[in-house]
Amino acid sequence: MAITLPHIEDANQTNYLPPQGEIQPFESEEEYETKLKEWKLPAKKTFWFKQKTHQRKVEIVGYQAYSEEDDHYTIVIKFQDGKLSCIHPAYLKEMQAGNFGKEAFDAAGQPNTAQIEEKQADEKTKEQAPTPPKITATKTKTKKKEAAKKIQLPEDKVAFSAIVKQFALSYNHFTEDHDEVIVLDEVVIHQDDPLPIGLAWCSHSKTLKKQELAIGDKLSFNGKIVKKKLPKAQDDVDEEHKVEETVPYKINNPSKIEKQ
Structure with missing residues (x-):
């Protein structure tokens, strides 16, 4: 039997990655749609944020740029309780898949927390890792x-x-x-x-x-x-x-x- 994640709006189970610094909001619907296309996300207003044994509805309210060229992005999402968190665009896209989370359960049908926490830790490292300073030649x-x-x-x-x-x-x-x-x-x-x-x-x-x-x-x-x-x-x-x-x-x- 396939195991699916229950639809739970449970803030106590969510690990947040609050944005640091200035958030770049969308200036228009056109920019919002353009960014979704860049991030290969479906053109809609709400998305699923899936974590461990629950999933929550979120909205994308802005983004932050990083890297030496400022050409990589972190999405800023807002939960239904108003809390903000950061997530990589590719990871949010992965969460929209219907089979997302199946690998998070072991053969006994119990949550495989080791795999989930490892993935969350990798995501947290990506978002919080400082950009190495650029060494100028002159x-x-x-x-x-x-x-x-x-x-x-x-x-x-x-x-x-x-x-x-x-x-x-x-x-x-x-x-x-x-x-x-x-x-x-x-x-x-x-x-x-x-x-x-x-x-x-x-x-x-x-x-x-x-x-x-x-x-x-x-x-x-x-x-x-x-x-x-x-x-x-x-x-x-x-x-x-x-x-x-x-x-x-x-x-x-x-x-x-x-x-x-």
Whole structure:
């Protein structure tokens, strides 16, 4: 007889991995759906979180980026009691399978807690392991990094101006394919004291494609900026769509776009 996990909303049995630091929320339904596609998760609002002898319904409320290139993600999920926890996208995907957890029972039909706890420990190690510091080859790179750290980015949406520098491709580690992106230059945040940013990038979304942008176009728009490096394209991409420079910032969901 097949053994299935009971549907239990039991917070006392759940091992939480609370998020550390800032959580990146989804700026729109479009971004939410795009991220689910990247993480190879079904397009829905609630998911099953399965652990030991119980499972609970959760929602994905945001994510956190890690690694030297900020191109790996930890999903932040919210339980029905409001508590938050982190989980790797691939592990949450695995939990959605109907046969998930069968290996967690021994031949006698009892929970194989050793296997489950080992898997949870592996997941916890992945989420909490610190990223090794990057050793720079020159003092110049170190100075650039220190300068970038000093910039205090606004947390809310703000007004920008920028120039379209390049239409490029960026490798997506989850889909194992390339995404279309736009590299912007002379990016300035317009506030009481204008803040020059330099280079930034954003996804070449349907909204931006409607603008029929060209290299050299001067733009003004609203958006939210985060510190996230542009992942480089693979070697088989033509040179026209490669970005050789380091682009340290990403602008999410630009809106109210105007050509100047």
